[in-house]
Amino acid sequence: MQEDFHYYATYCAAMLAGYSHEESLDICYSAQFVDLCSRTVLVKLGAPAIAATTQLQLELMDARTDIAGIQDITRIWASFHFLPRDLYANKPKRTKRYLHKYRLICGPNGDLVKKTVELAKNRSLQSAGIAMHVMADTWAHMYFAGTPSLVINDTSGDFTELTGETGEVKITFRHNPSAPDDLENSIYTNSLRQRDENSIMNLGHGRAGHLPDYSFIRYRYMPAWDEYRLTVKDNPSDYYKAFSQMVYAMKYLIGDRADFEIDRYDQDSVSVYEDRIREILGRRRLSASDDWKAFGEELSGETIPDFDLDKYQDEYIQAPSERKDETFIGRFIQGAIAQKTMVSEAIYRSGNLLAGIVQIGGS
């Protein structure tokens, strides 16, 4: 997912859940900041690098893929962008090493989604934003794992876009990261095929390019982990569910609901706008920001400012050490560390060392 959904659509979802304009802005800013809070940014701010929620391309190029490096990568990507659906999933006749990676495959409505939302309850709006990012990505990034793995994240070269009821268009990939995706000719950028199991090229949905990040696209492909079965990814449908689930989750966070249950979606507030939302999701373009922004401004009657990475940085830098936790970024950092710790600990408790040894509180 991109800024259009993490920032503007999250704002819309927060408004529909009952948050005020200002609160919604804080939530959607935090949701989008998850994609930008790299070590590079944190070091510049003098903030703890452990709170990193993403890795920049340049950081990934330098990332080690020995066990410590993989654990570091997995802690970040599995916690914030590829939340595992089932840490105890099984597959017959597979080695433990394979299963450890297989169990990190991302998907919606897993136990960790529930824990993520519950973790954000009674915490800051920044934590709510982080939870909404994580939840939304479980829909966009499903079928990929937040750890480098050829046997899980590789795909067949044959991707087909499904258009209309019966139309099919062959998707072509190239490996030029500076070239924008060409929607007209169905030419997209993806990562290079590397046969090294732990190559960075095999992290997340790199092999499928940005296809999972576009709300309009429906496509068919063959993931490496699914034993020669074809998978259809229906982004417009998945993104609609993601939006409805965000509204449902934020109604829980705001206190309108006593419990958060998985596989539940808000119907009351969202169904009124269903046609509008589906129209925004289904329109074919690289970014749906303008439409989401217009929708959000209609909902609140307020102007939604563009996302500004520098917006809260001075506040954090200038705050004295003992007051940094009270700043916007300070609260974001606390929420990020809590989320990363919760997910990493859950992975460790499942007997999987891919996120390292993390034990908080014991049991």
Added chain:
Amino acid sequence: MNIHNSDNNINLRHMRDNLVHAGYGYIIFGIWSVIKLLMMSTMQKEYSGLLSDSIGSSTGDYFLAIAITVAAYLIIIIFTLGMHLWIGYGAVRYGRGTGHRKYYVVLSVIGIIMTLVLLPLYFWNPSEGTPIIPDDTTIASILVDITLVFVFLDMIISTVRIDRLMKSTDPDGSSETRD
């Protein structure tokens, strides 16, 4: 919307993938064969000694022998690589569905027969009629040859299974239906 992934279609994709890998495997064997030939002729004393002993004493003989040897090696290398590429890519193309000729199956059968017929020569010297005690290099060669037989078998079995599955599936092997 779901895809119906029938057993036939799944097996067909599996066999096609097998065939592609076997084809590439055979090409890699070809590259290995060339490297092995060059290593043997330059680094193994018996062969390089045989070559230098056969050269006469005059400078003309020396250069002629070198030219003939290089030419002979080039021919062998081109033939070996060409053969492996021809067979290997035939399998790869059939596996990918871009080629329809199955000449590589016949050549694979010939390859298996030749490899199995020549295999005893690792243990038996027919000209002297004496047994050979294989050293570690010979054992490695035997294992490589046996692996090659498996690659050939994989190509043949995958092709036969692809043909059978194709008969019971769509002609293009893509009969996925959406429920």
